[in-house]
Amino acid sequence: MDGRAVAPAAGTVLNALATGIGSAFAIDLETTATVELTDGDEIIGRVDGHPDADTTLIERCVDLTLAEFAASAGLDESTVGARVHTESDVPMAGGLKSSSAAANATVLATLDALAVSDAVDRIDACRLGVRAARDAGVTATGAFDDASASMLGGVTITDNTSDELLARDEPDWHAVIYTPPAQAYSADADIAACERVASMAELVEELALDGRYGEAMTVNGFAFCGALEFPTGPMIDALPDVTGVSLSGTGPSYVAVGDRDTLADVRERWDEREGTTRLLQTRTDGTRIQTP
Numbered sequence: 156m157d158g159r160a161v162a163p164a165a166g167t168v169l170n171a172l173a174t175g176i177g178s179a180f181a182i183d184l185e186t187t188a189t190v191e192l193t194d195g196d197e198i199i200g201r202v203d204g205h206p207d208a209d210t211t212l213i214e215r216c217v218d219l220t221l222a223e224f225a226a227s228a229g230l231d232e233s234t235v236g237a238r239v240h241t242e243s244d245v246p247m248a249g250g251l252k253s254s255s256a257a258a259n260a261t262v263l264a265t266l267d268a269l270a271v272s273d274a275v276d277r278i279d280a281c282r283l284g285v286r287a288a289r290d291a292g293v294t295a296t297g298a299f300d301d302a303s304a305s306m307l308g309g310v311t312i313t314d315n316t317s318d319e320l321l322a323r324d325e326p327d328w329h330a331v332i333y334t335p336p337a338q339a340y341s342a343d344a345d346i347a348a349c350e351r352v353a354s355m356a357e358l359v360e361e362l363a364l365d366g367r368y369g370e371a372m373t374v375n376g377f378a379f380c381g382a383l384e385f386p387t388g389p390m391i392d393a394l395p396d397v398t399g400v401s402l403s404g405t406g407p408s409y410v411a412v413g414d415r416d417t418l419a420d421v422r423e424r425w426d427e428r429e430g431t432t433r434l435l436q437t438r439t440d441g442t443r444i445q446t447p
């Protein structure tokens with residue numbers, strides 16, 4: 156039995172590392188996970204194109220999903236193993252929530268392989284991926300903000316201390332992304348420095364809950380560039396034309412939102428910097444099963 160699912164990446168409105176409250180929105184860059192159930196109890200992961208990548212996260216996602224749902228599929232969990240692999244357009248540790256997309260796609264692909272995906276709420280599937288991310292040590296808060304945006308689409312605002320969804324919305328935006336040639340693993344982020352900008356994060360939370368996502372993002376960007384010691388130059392390149400611009404996640408990528416023509420101009424400015432730029436649609440749908 157095989158299962159396959161596709162999950163979008165996400166950009167940041169509010170980084171949760173300061174207060175535990177976070178907000179993110181889905182973007183049109185995808186990770187696909189394929190899960191093949193096998194006899195025996197071994198779970199073996201592979202990341203296409205990255206033979207040395209850490210596969211703990213996706214293996215743990217399969218493991219937790221089998222533990223929770225194998226019985227309802229009429230299987231004995233102790234005799235089911237799996238091969239899982241991901242293919243992704245999302246740069247790893249780039250600030251674009253590669254880990255959340257990989258976790259969501261893997262949990263849903265496993266549910267698909269078990270033929271029980273219709274019986275499981277998407278938000279509960281998302282919480283399973285967040286548990287796996289905590290177990291795998293790839294996140295500081297669990298990153299339910301990023302994971303819920305990727306699972307449900309649109310913008311989500313969450314409390315990552317209780318994995319509670321506070322709000323969800325579907326603003327009409329495009330996004331432009333700038334990814335410098337570097338990686339920044341969330342697990343290595345300076346949490347103490349982020350906690351020092353908590354009063355700014357509280358302001359960002361208020362703006363976001365008021366639907367003022369663009370201003371929220373921009374305040375977030377200045378606060379977390381400061382805390383995590385990323386340059387603000389890419390934000391200045393985008394202001395004042397865009398609706399909002401921020402460092403995404405724990406960096407190194409930056410994301411700006413607004414109308415497509417304005418973002419195309421910002422992309423030209425960002426193209427002068429070293430790294431990769433992408434002009435993308437935002438996504439109001441989230442993670443989905445991919446039927447062959």
Ligand SMILES: Nc1ncnc2c1ncn2[C@@H]1O[C@H](COP(=O)(O)OP(=O)(O)OP(=O)(O)O)[C@@H](O)[C@H]1O
Nearest residue numbers: 241243248249250251252253254257340341404405
């Ligand atoms: N395509 C993938 N397949 C399997 N595992 C992945 C994949 N992408 C990311 N991961 C896992 O997630 C880890 C990177 O997580 P990290 O949170 O640092 O990056 P990110 O999610 O891109 O960053 P941010 O949270 O700042 O957006 C990798 O070490 C790997 O374990």
Ligand SMILES: O=C(O)C1=C[C@@H](O)[C@@H](O)[C@H](O)C1
Nearest residue numbers: 171177294295296298341404
């Ligand atoms: O590891 C984490 O808990 C997080 C990492 C970043 O993506 C943040 O943007 C997110 O809010 C939380």
